Amino acid sequence: MNSDSCAAKTPVEPDKKKDLKWWQTGSRPDYRFSLANERTFLAWIRTSLAIIAGAIGIDQFASHLGSPQLRLALSIILLVVGGILGGIAYKRWARAELAMRHQADLPLSLLLPFLAMFIALLSAGLAWLIIAFG
Amino acid sequence: MSGQTTPSKDPGLQPERTGLAWSRTGFLAFVVACLSLRVGLSATTVGDVLAALLLAALGCACLHRGHQRPRYSAGEEVVTTRHRWFLLATSSSLVIAATIHIAMLLARHIH
Numbered sequence: 001m002n003s004d005s006c007a008a009k010t011p012v013e014p015d016k017k018k019d020l021k022w023w024q025t026g027s028r029p030d031y032r033f034s035l036a037n038e039r040t041f042l043a044w045i046r047t048s049l050a051i052i053a054g055a056i057g058i059d060q061f062a063s064h065l066g067s068p069q070l071r072l073a074l075s076i077i078l079l080v081v082g083g084i085l086g087g088i089a090y091k092r093w094a095r096a097e098l099a100m101r102h103q104a105d106l107p108l109s110l111l112l113p114f115l116a117m118f119i120a121l122l123s124a125g126l127a128w129l130i131i132a133f134g
Numbered sequence: 135m136s137g138q139t140t141p142s143k144d145p146g147l148q149p150e151r152t153g154l155a156w157s158r159t160g161f162l163a164f165v166v167a168c169l170s171l172r173v174g175l176s177a178t179t180v181g182d183v184l185a186a187l188l189l190a191a192l193g194c195a196c197l198h199r200g201h202q203r204p205r206y207s208a209g210e211e212v213v214t215t216r217h218r219w220f221l222l223a224t225s226s227s228l229v230i231a232a233t234i235h236i237a238m239l240l241a242r243h244i245h
Contacts, residue, residue: 042155056169086228
C-alpha cells in the first residue's frame, strides 16, 4: 500500500496535516473520475503536440508563405503556445485532482476561450496568407 | 504484475479508454519526433535531434503505459506518487522540446 491510500483510509492528526503533500490530503476520489481527469490531461498534451507540429510545419514546409521573418514569428508564437499548453496540462490535472480529493467544485479556467480565440485568429491569418501569397 | 490482476468490469470501459488515450498520445509524439528529426537533419542542428529523441522517448513511454490497461482494475489506487511523476515528466518533456525548438530556430535565423 502506498502513502496515498493510507492517507485516505486512516485519520490524520491535525498537527501532521501541514506535513502532507497536496496529493495526500482529503480522500481518494472514485477511480473513474481520476481516469477521466487523466484523459483530459492527455487531450491537452495532444493539443500541445499538434500546435508544436504546426510550428515545425510552417518552418519546414511553407517556404512560399509570406516573408522569412513572418514565418519565424508564426513558428515561435506557435512553439510558445504549445510549450505553455504542455505545462498548463499538468497544472490543470493537479488542480482538478485536488478539488476531487476535497469534494470541491472543479476549478474554472479562462484557458478554453483564449485557446479557441487564438486558434480562430490563427486560422483566419493563415487563410489570408495562403490567399495573398499562395 | 498485469497478468495477476483481474480484467476490469467497468461498463463504461474507463480503463480501456484511458489506455487508448495514452496510445494515441504516444503515436502523436512519434509523429512530432519525426518532424523534429527532419528539422535536425535538414538544418544539421544537434538540439533539434535531441528534441526528437526526447519526443520519441515520450512516445515509447506513452505506448508502454497504454499497454498497461489491466493495471487500472476497479478500486485500484490511481493517484500514486509514481503516477503523478509520470504526468509531470510528460508535461515537462513537451516544455523542454518546445524551448529547444525556439532556441534552435532563433539560432538559425541569427546566423
